Amino acid sequence: MAGAASSPRASGAAWWTVALLGLLYILSFVDRVILALLVAPLKADLGVSDLQLGLLFGPAFAVFYALVGLPIARLADRGDRRKLIVAGVLLWGLATVASGxxxxxxxxxxxxxxxxxxxxxxxxxxxxxxxxxxxxxxRARAASIYSAAGMAGASGAYVVGAMVVQGVDAAAAGGHALPLGAWQLVLVIVGAPSLACGLLFALTVREPARAQAGEGAPGLSEVMAHLRARARLFVGLFAGAGLTQAVGYAYSAWGPELLRRQFDLSIQQAGYAFGIAGLLAGLGGTLAAPQLTRVLERRGRRDAVALTSMACIALGGSFAVMAPLQSSAIAFLVLHACGAFFLVGAANNVVVGLQALAPPRMRATFVALLLMCITLLGLGIGPTAAAAISSGFDPSGQALGPALSILAPAICLPAFLLFFWSRGGILDQPDIKPAAKSTEWPGSSLGRAHEEG
Structure with a gap:
């Protein structure tokens, strides 16, 4: 495995590692979003409000995810990444089970x-x-697959969660004595697979040699100097991606509950419908946006990453405004899926683009900085802002639709302007060149643009 980075083709062990990483990414989203399907029982048993739930969905997770993300990434650029991943998986799995x-x-x-x-x-x-x-x-193909697995988890989590909720409810309805309350048992059940997969990862994956091991990991001052020299490029892309995700996270937190409150679906029906719509749309956007970037690069557009994200957010924001104003659940789901396709594509296009834009020795740190922006701006703002707007219109919680419709343009316009601003930063860098023609798929040209870092 250690030689996979320098061989013409990646080894089977490398693809096995990507498969396990993708599975862990999916499970992480299941454990993260499951609360969105438990809004009603949590309000009934714990007496929490929509705003408190918005805090659980957003800032309680986002602030700490962002604060520890950068120091962990610094460890990933220097230390044993396998051990870091195993420790993190065991921690989040135990936290999910304990939440029950x-x-x-x-x-x-x-x-x-x-x-x-x-x-x-x-x-x-x-x-x-x-x-x-x-x-x-x-490299970019593997990164796109991992990113797509995360998208599958972000939406598929609702389907998995709905299946677990349905199974627990069916057991209770059948007269079976449950050891815990229904929502508590759901949390225990969804947390257990993360623990099992973390152990599998620990037993079957080995830490590879670093591609530039002889040079050592960069110091923080070197990272900051690289960022300052390219501030317009990275601030524009990172902040634009973060704001883009604010709309997506608001829909993720409140979409199933909107279907229950506004269209009278059961929470199981809402989970299946919302999850399947988001899964298909998100996977498509995750894979299509880097492909469009690659096409533009082959046509000589050095600013292809920014152009693709600009187009995606303009289209996605328009659909996000219209979706909650529909009079039927089907119309809402169709327009939401269209919006998710483009909004997810806008953000994940930046993530995949970092395989080229970030120096190899700083790649984990730059990914962590991007995730920090996505988490603080996206998850930190989106769910809580939607709940606050809804409560301001109607404290009983019946204004989720108008709240989401108002939030979308308020977020998407500045995100579009940030992506537009980042174009100049990309064009100012002479070392960023359009990709050569290739038969690789998708976005593989991104990995070659800075092969030497």
Missing amino acids: FAGSFWLLMVLRIGLAIGEAALTPSAYSLIGDLFPPEQ
Whole structure:
């Protein structure tokens, strides 16, 4: 495995590692978003409000995920990434299981923070591993697959969660004695697979040699100097991606509950419908946006990453405004899926683009900085802002639709302007060149643009 980064083709062990990383990414989203399907029982048993739930969905997770993400990424650029991932998975799995025994809002918040700290270890370490496991011509493909797995988890989590909720409810309806309350048992059930997969990863994955091991990991001053020299490029892309995700996270937190409140779907029906719509749309956007970037690069557009994200957010924001104003659940789901396709594509296009834009020795750190922006701006703002706007219109919680419709343009316009601003930063860098023609798919040209860092 150690030689995978310098060989013409990646080894089977490298693809096995990507498969496990993708599975862990999916499970991380299941554990992260499951609360969105438990809004009603949490309000009934713990007496929490929509705004408190918005805090659990957003800042309680986002702030700590972002705060620990950068130091963990620094460890990933220097230390054993395999051990970091295993420790993080075990922490978030235990926090999810323990949430099933929480008896108060504050204890649930503490465990939510534990979930955030554990999950913060995964993605920076994963992208750093991928960079060393694969040769340049396959690196962006592997990164796109991992990113797509995350998208599958972000939406598929609702389907998995709905299946678990339905199974627990069916057991209770059949007269079976449950050891815990239904929502508590759901949390225990969804947390257990993360623990099992973390152990599998520990037993079957080995730490690869670093592609530039002889040079050593960069110091923080070197990272900051690189950022300052390219501030317009990275600030524009990172902040634009973060604001883009604010709309997506608001829909992720409140979309299933909107279907229940506004269209009278059961929470199981809402989970299946919302999850399947988001899964298909998100996977498509995750894979299509880097492909469009690659096409533009082959036509000589050095600013292809920014142009693709600008187009995606303009289209996605328009659909996000219209979706909550529909009079039927089907119309809402169709327009939401269209919006998710473009909004997810806008943000993940930047993530995949970092395989080229970030120096190899700083890749994990740059991914962590991007995730920090996405988490603080996206998850930190989106769910809580939607709940606050809704409560301002109607304290009973019946204004989620108008709240989401108002939030979308308020967020998407500045995000579009940030992506537009970043174009100048890209064009100012003479070392960023359009990709050569290639048969690799998708976005593989990104991995070659800076093969030498």
